[in-house]
Amino acid sequence: MTDGTDAARYDAVVVVSFGGPEGPDDVMPFLENVTRGRGVPRERLEEVAEQYMLFGGVSPINAQTGALVDALRAELGADGPDLPVYWGNRNWRPYLADTMAEMAHDGVRRALAFVTSAYSSYSACRQYLEDIDAARAAVGPEAPSVDKIRQYWNHPGFVDPFRDGLRAALADLGDRDARRTHLLFTAHSLPLSMAASSDYELQLRDAMELVAGHVAPDAPRELVWQSRSGPPQVPWLEPDVNDRLRTLSTTGVDQVVIVPVGFTSDHQEVVFDLDTQAAATAREVGIEVRRVPTPGVDPRFVRMVRDLVEERCVGATPVALGPLGPRSAPCAAGCCPAPTRPG
Template sequence: MEYDAILLVSFGGPEGPEDVIPFLENVTRGRGVPAERLAEVAEHYRHFGGVSPINAQCRALLAALADELPRAGIDLPLYWGNRNWAPYLTETVAQMRDDGVRRAIAFVTSAYGSYSACGQYLEDIARARAAAGPDAPRIDKLRHFHDHPGFIEPHADAVRAALATLPDRDPARTRLVFTAHSIPTSMDATSGPDGGRYSAQVHEAARLVAAAAAPELSWDVVWQSRSGPPQVPWLEPDVNDHLEALAADGVRNVVVSPVGFISDHLEVVWDLDNEAAETARKLGLNFARAATPGTDPRFIGMIRDLVLERLDPTAQRQALGCVPTWDVCPRGCCPAPRRAAS
């Protein structure tokens, strides 16, 4: 296929204290989240000066891609648009239209499939194209990559490095704990054409990382960063609740690996490095948090590989797992959750 641009699509985040509340209002618009809850989350951002790490991480990702892609013979301009903060996706797609882009490849900074991790980004792209009008470029999203070696291997090395910092790693007293962002159970049930695709992909990524990093250790998948009303069931257990259960079972050493993330988002540096670490301290657990891929050369190489797959249908497809992925999402895949009547 002929493409003339690559588009990085991400979540976005505030870049100063004055951005925090407007950003959170963008994220929660239409969800009925009370102002006091926004104020509570805003304090997490203000703990870091009102700046989310995610935009800086996107800039670093773009710089690494600008260096790597030409070496693979991929000479395409790079664009960047966010869902919830500047640079907004609608403005970026309009700029692409003005620059004469006709067909672009989109890399979304989520490895998994669900409405919030995939389907909502497709809706964002569709809205941005509609706003740009009839001359908007066609934009094709790259496939999920939860089991690509370039995603698994950096996570595995990070787990090994975190384990090395523990004072004790007796297998009988040590546990690997993999986390990903929790979602409503109803959203997971409709992820993928056969349901449960999100949780299945997270479990598969965790299995692959654990097998590569420390096959002698037991491991669990837990969830973090729940944000919904208490009456709505979300994926459980929460990481903090699970740490309490492990301590009660005699576990004393824990490595937490945020396998649901590609870089150190705010949910990682606050929910794990602050809240989960404090829970572990109170429980007397030795706690280490494994790093995320970020701009690890293998992860950048993975993005290159995904682009080459799309440019050349005969290119070798790298996947270590067995949970199916696809290049084009089936119609009706990962529908938006129904909003409760008010």
């Protein structure tokens, strides 16, 4: 990769995402891709596969990423920089290596990568850098150089849609003292060892305050976790959103707003883990719950991507809210190291 310290002209943008199955026959191959090399038992894969089957074996993420790609093409075409936009996934079609080969065939020499994860951690950032390097290696010397765009958890284009969603959710719950409505900000849990080697939790807490502090400064709020997938003997970030809902119900809390601030779109881990599982837990314990939507293709989020492209293409001033400021680019060598997996 190039060092990314100048404002040299790029000739393409590639959106890099996680990917997801698009039909029942895709589910197990997709899950095998996700867990390859991690020693996950077949029974666990089958258990997760059943969650996808509740939705016809289709994850929403590919349709959502495709919509973002289309919106970004329109945004860049209208307001510049006028660059072609490609799309490659980590775990399902269109695979990143295939996309990199297409870019090479089209004559792309230097590209910017926008990753659909706003935060720092191994799985949210460093692993995508590894994926890009592996895809380039698969293509060979004709592969374009690729620079990853910085993290954007505190960019107004990411924060403002959550603020508006929180306002709407509180209004929908009715006219009452905001201090009696508990706010749960959720993100994907990580092993403690992985969380300790990055600013993931710090950035999430910053995003929580940027949203809640602006909209409902007196409302009690906390960061909770979801989507844990590791073996029980490995400690992960806690508490789980379902456990917290059960505990809150014993303290008299009867209204909760869930803000999935760890995610950019309403994909499988939002519609199953929150809209299905957490919603069922809330009903079970007598809590009325509202869930704030993710940015998706909100025009402000799409404009944010253009802003981030302009930072690198034409040296535009980085924009960020709050005390942490914009994350520098490129990532420092050795940041967010890969976790040590059990042998």
